[in-house]
Amino acid sequence: MATKKCLETVDAQYGGLHANCSHIKTSRVPEDLPDNTTTLDLTFNNIKTLYNNDFKYLTQLRYLDLSFNPIDTLQELSFHGLGSLLYLNMSYCGLYNAKHKVFGLGNLDILDVSGNSLSIINVTFFDEFPNLRTLRVSNAQLDNDFLAQNGLRIFSPLQKLENLDLSSNSLVFLPNDFFNSMVTLKVLNLANNNLITIPDVTQLVKLNSLYLNHNAITTLSHQTRDMLEKTNENNKKFKLHLWGNTFTCTCEEIPFLRWVEETDVDLDGSDYSCVESSGILTFTKAVYNQWTSFNRNCVSSFLLNLTIGGFGIITLTLIVAFVFLKNKMKLKLLLLRMIGKNIYPKKRDDFVYDAFIIYTDSISGWVCNELRNELETNRGIKLNLRDRDHIPGGSQADDLLEAIRDSWKIVLILTEEFLRSDLAYFAMCNCLSSVTLTTPQRLIVLIDHQTNITANLDFLLEAVNEDSILYVDLQHPLTIAFWDRISNVIKSKEGINI
Incomplete structure (x- = not known):
């Protein structure tokens, strides 16, 4: 089927021509585009390869959208001549890894490569993007181990980066110093991953929003809470997004539960879902509203354990430890019954x-x-x-x-x-x-x-x-x-x- 022609209109934003070449079934970048084209939409076509110098005549181009093309080959000089380009969207293009550098995008402001398979990225790939301010790498199948080992080097050239999106990549862990060099960041999106801890962001003095929605975070440690408080002191506009995580509402988490209600950090909500030690799903505000009762039970348990430990005999320590490890549940039930709390196994x-x-x-x-x-x-x-x-x-x-x-x-x-x-x-x-x-x-x-x-x-x-x-x-x-x-x-x- 023959390709359709692009629809050309006036580009009100950049002053040139807007070329709408979406859905025209082309397999190559059109060669007959006017030199004064400033916005080019090539979405939903059949482009598989971006060849060297495909855009060399479009020196005034500011906005380029290549999303939803089956691109499997990206040559080093594919973007040669696009020194004025500010926005590049290559999301959902079927890109497999970024093993080679590309040149010609030195003034790029926004880059979107979401929805591709980028488990491996050349550590020098972003060296040619010194002016990048927004980088979206969402749902890109990033390899957690590779990113943890090489992330500092990969992102270090982006000294002007303000918005980084690493959401929906199944990330479980990031090194504590992972973002230390990104001091210009204002928005960091780590939502929809499997993170159980939060990396240090105290160096990000301009950070306005940290998105951690829908991760596997069950609590925030004392060190993490202090880090977030310090981040908030550095920037009063800072907001922390935690909705979608299921926390634990147990005695061990009393400091965290109090922090959620009393912190000066701007949270996206004050009532998060959490699981009690009995396995019952509740909410942090419900626990806080019954604070006196909850705290009394926790203090009683603590004093009980402390009293039992005080009667230990040093010479029997090893024997007691062995018996306790083998019969932990029996001993707990026995001790509870001794103080009048008759707890029996369910049937x-x-x-x-x-x-x-x-x-x-x-x-x-x-x-x-x-x-x-x-x-x-x-x-x-x-x-x-x-x-x-x-x-x-x-x-x-x-x-x-x-x-x-x-x-x-x-x-x-x-x-x-x-x-x-x-x-x-x-x-x-x-x-x-x-x-x-x-x-x-x-x-x-x-x-x-x-x-x-x-x-x-x-x-x-x-x-x-x-x-x-x-x-x-x-x-x-x-x-x-x-x-x-x-x-x-x-x-x-x-x-x-x-």
């Missing part, structure tokens, strides 16, 4: 289901067929399965919390896809929160043999009884002995009667 009849199975789409067929048939049909275990028992279109987080509350045991199936999913940290944190004094052996973990168990999963596995951690090969049928074993673990009582 199966307190729940709707025998087990809630947490899994990802890649193994849904195996769960809904083989696992369901072996456990539910053959062994009479009542299961809660997402694909069968949850209403489609609902909130995944709310459905997960409700299923945990309604289930006697929780079976968490760890696969590589699960660990990469957006809900992984949320699901694991809430699984751990469900393990309480009344349900100490509630969590069962199945680990696919192909899953790489990293060090940051120790917090989960250390909280699970060894007999409740099972390794499986999901690529092959499992034995009857395995199904009998997991069935017995699910049906077993909490085993802490004293």
